[in-house]
Amino acid sequence: MVELLVVIAIIGILVGLLLPAVQAAREAARRMSCSNNLKQLGLAMHMYHDTFRQMPTASELTDSSIERPASWIVKILPFMEQTAAYGQxxxxxxxxxxxxxVNLNWETYDGLIVPTLNCPSSPLPNFRIDNTSSATRALGAPDQIQNQIANYVGVSGDYNERKSRWNGYLGMNDYNGVVVARDDNNLEVVKFASILDGTSNTLMIGEQSDFIRVQANNSADPNFYDQRAGNWHGGAxxxxGGAVHNNFEAYRLNIASTRVGINYSPTNRYLDPYGIGPYWYGRPGHxxxxxxTHGGGAQxxxxDGSVEFITESIRFSILSLLSNREDREPINDSDL
Structure with a gap:
């Protein structure tokens, strides 16, 4: 009996030692899968550029106040084995x-899930439920449809630098990154030749796969929010935008520029600083x-299509330079 108890105790100790190793191995596999997602997105961006001689824009000029254009994600779908959806x-x-x-594409995108757009480690939901407009329901759509939310966003630049434009209460739009909007403030499209700092020194797509931790000064317990750049009507x-020249609702979805560091924890969901959270009616800021969720940074x-894990302890000035395609400041490997 004593020997049996000893054996059981040893087995318990071994299991206790093994479980963390198993969990670490699973997280390593999920992190590798996330890295592969970003590589696939990077490859799709390159294929898009090879085809159209420019990077996909985050948003386009519209002709009507009730139009909202497609995201850059929609534009690269045919290069992500989603030719059928793009063709419709x-x-x-x-x-x-x-x-x-009217959403002429509600049947195509309702319930569509592209696995490449979601990090397997993310605790955030992969989709959101949106109400449909009366014009869309007139086409036979239900009252609500399901839109995917991506864990990856285009990097639109560095906050308040050259080519950034203030839109009053609508906030600051940044156009010095790789994935930018075309609107009444910016008609320029981004090409490889526009990336003056070199493609290996410029961020193109970043990860948003975890909740934002908001620790208020007068609260002992933090609150957690899903503040991804694509968590708004239409999702990924x-x-x-919307309206003629995107003036009336000059917000952008599925892109972000650097104003705070990686995994930054604000004290206020809306104003710490302005624009990093939902700044108007709950929609995401610029x-x-x-x-x-991978711990210590983000991918x-x-x-140039490569994927790199950047630590959250990186100097913010360096992160800003990496987000800006044309600051012309040198960056050494020791800075990363």
Whole structure:
């Protein structure tokens, strides 16, 4: 009996030692899968550039106040083995957010899940439920549809630098990154030749796979929020904006510029600083936070297609330089 108890105790100790190793191995596999997702997105961006001689834009000019354009994610779908969905997509006269105008593509994107867009380690939901407009319901759509939310966002630049434009209460739009909007403030498209700092020194797509931890000064317990740049009407498929020249609702979806560090924990969900959280009616600001569940940083795809884990302890000045495609400041490996 004593020998049996000793054996059971030894087995218990071994199991206790083994479980953390198993969990670590699983997380390593999930992190590798996340890295592979970013590589696939980076490759799709390169294939898009090879085809159209420019990077996909985050948003486009619209002709009507009830139109909202497609996101950059929609534009690279044919290079992500989603040719069928892209082939059925109609762009002109469409409201990808299904809010005020007609969503001509509701059947194509309702319930569509592209696995490459979600990190397997993320605790965040992979989709959101959006109400449809009356014009969309007139086409036979239900009252609500399911839109995917991506864990990866285009890097639109460095906050308040050259080519950044203030839109009053709508916030600051940054156009010095790789994935930027075309609107009344910026008609320029980004090409490889526009990335003056070199593609290996410029971030193109970043990770947003974890909740934002908000620790208020007068609260002992933090609150957690899903503040991804694509967590708004239309999800991954909407570029945001709307109205003629995107003046009325000049917000952008599925892109973010660097205003705070990786995994930054604010004390206020809205104003710490302005633009990193939902700044108007709950929609995401222009500078939502790059986050990751992998611990200690987040993964990014650079403009050359490579993927790198960047630690959250990186100097913010260096992170800003990496987000800006044309600051012309040298960056050494020791800075990363």
């Amino acid at each position: 997509t109609r762009f002109a006269g469409n409201d990808f957010a299904s809010r005020d105008g 498929w909407s570029g945001g 500078h939502t936070i790059f986050t990751s 990014f795809a650079k403009a």
